Structures are given as structure tokens and as C-alpha cells.
Amino acid sequence: MREAALPQFIHVRGAQRLSTPVQLLEDESREQRPARDVVLGRLLEVLLIEALRSNTGTSASTGLARGLADERHSSAIRAMHEQPAKAWRVAALAERAALSRTSFFERFNREVGMAPMEYLIAWRMALAKDLLSRKEGGIAEVAERVGYGSASAFSIAFARHVGQPPSHYAREQASLRTARSSMI
Incomplete structure (x- = not known):
């Protein structure tokens, strides 16, 4: 999503609910348990949601x-x-x-x-980026899942919003994923 949709910083004071996900993040990051990355990702999502709620x-x-x-x-x-x-x-x-x-x-x-439609496009592109980076379908399927009637219309909108065609973005994300896994 566009940077304007989320604040750059969130300063939270006295939100006791945040201490639990922070402690879980700390514990999980120290251990090399199965599905660690999945758990860390979900905990970060919870932490973000709670921080936004408190703000x-x-x-x-x-x-x-x-x-x-x-x-x-x-x-x-x-x-x-x-x-x-x-x-x-x-x-x-x-x-x-x-x-x-x-x-x-x-x-x-x-x-x-x-504007509302600008927000909707930003939301759709954020979803598309996530689907493409996780390899959840080809371009036509992703296009349909995020509200585009054709792969070409989606590709044009994606390139305008993200700065590169969805096929390039997907390849780039796959390369990054491969590079990260080889570093482990």
C-alpha cells in the first residue's frame, strides 16, 4: 500500500496488550523451531494491528x-x-x-x-504483490482475485502502481526468496 495509508511511526504508551506479542516475538526470534518465519510474520501482523488500534x-x-x-x-x-x-x-x-x-x-x-478509489487500487495492488511474491497463482488468476477483468488491464495498472510489470515483480521476489534461503 501507499505510504500515506499507514503512519511512518507509531508511538504507543501504556498499551499493555502490546507486551504479549512483543514477548512472543522476542521468544520466537531466539529459537530455531519449525515454522519460525510463519509464526514471526503472524506475530508482526498482530503487533501492527494492536499498535494501530491503540493509535x-x-x-x-x-x-x-x-x-x-x-x-x-x-x-x-x-x-x-x-x-x-x-x-x-x-x-x-x-x-x-x-x-x-x-x-x-x-x-x-x-x-x-x-480518494476512495485510489485507496481501493492501493489495496488491490498490495494484495497482488503479496499473491505474486507467494506464488499464489499466475498473473491472470491474481488479476481476477484482485478485481481486474483481464490480465492485460491488471498488468498495466500494476506496472503504473508498482513501477514494473507483475511478471518482473514475481521473478524479482522469487530471486530474493532464493537469495534469503541460501543465506540461512
């Missing part, structure tokens, strides 16, 4: 955390996350948020820092 509210900087803190916008964001392949329109998202189209668009832009 929500009107004082949160513009971005995803602030958008999720807004009850109306959070329903639209959750809908985009749950159904990224759906042909979303601003009017349908505004309806989810129980706002007029104009009001939803302006408030979303102000709270999240980008």
Missing part, C-alpha cells in the same frame, strides 16, 4: 488508522478489504458509510489521505 481516534495522523477510527468509513474500508474483487463505486461505498456520495468522498479523502 486510533481523531488525534491519529491521516491514514488508514484514522479512517478505521471513523465508524462510517471503517464499514466502507472493511467492505473493500473483504471483497477487493468487487466492482466498487463511490456511491456504493458511500451507501455503506450512510453518507451522501459527496460527503463520503470528501471525508474519506480528509481522513485517509486519498
Whole structure:
């Protein structure tokens, strides 16, 4: 996702819930147990989610955390996350948020820092990058899973957003994965 969707830094104070995932991360990183990388990845996801939760509210900087803190916008964001392949329109998202189209668009832009459709594209590209890096389907399948009607339309959008075609990105990620595994 674009950098604007997530804050660059999150300063958390007094969030006791964060101590458990931090302790688990510390313990897991010391040991060489089976599925260590998977466990570390999931623990980092939990830690990020908890940090974002602790930083929500009107004082949160513009971005995803602030958008999720807004009850109306959070329903639209959750809908985009749950159904990224759906042909979303601003009017349908505004309806989810129980706002007029104009009001939803302006408030979303102000709270999240980008237009709703721009956010949806960024979310779709983040999902596509993840699917490609984990080799979960070819380009046509990834395109379909993230809401594109054709592999060529997806490839154009991906190249515009990421800076390289999806096939190059997938090869690059495979090379990085191979290099990391040979270092172990």
C-alpha cells in the first residue's frame, strides 16, 4: 500500500496488550523451531494491528488508522478489504458509510489521505504483490482475485502502481526468496 495509508511511526504508551506479542516475538526470534518465519510474520501482523488500534481516534495522523477510527468509513474500508474483487463505486461505498456520495468522498479523502478509489487500487495492488511474491497463482488468476477483468488491464495498472510489470515483480521476489534461503 501507499505510504500515506499507514503512519511512518507509531508511538504507543501504556498499551499493555502490546507486551504479549512483543514477548512472543522476542521468544520466537531466539529459537530455531519449525515454522519460525510463519509464526514471526503472524506475530508482526498482530503487533501492527494492536499498535494501530491503540493509535486510533481523531488525534491519529491521516491514514488508514484514522479512517478505521471513523465508524462510517471503517464499514466502507472493511467492505473493500473483504471483497477487493468487487466492482466498487463511490456511491456504493458511500451507501455503506450512510453518507451522501459527496460527503463520503470528501471525508474519506480528509481522513485517509486519498480518494476512495485510489485507496481501493492501493489495496488491490498490495494484495497482488503479496499473491505474486507467494506464488499464489499466475498473473491472470491474481488479476481476477484482485478485481481486474483481464490480465492485460491488471498488468498495466500494476506496472503504473508498482513501477514494473507483475511478471518482473514475481521473478524479482522469487530471486530474493532464493537469495534469503541460501543465506540461512
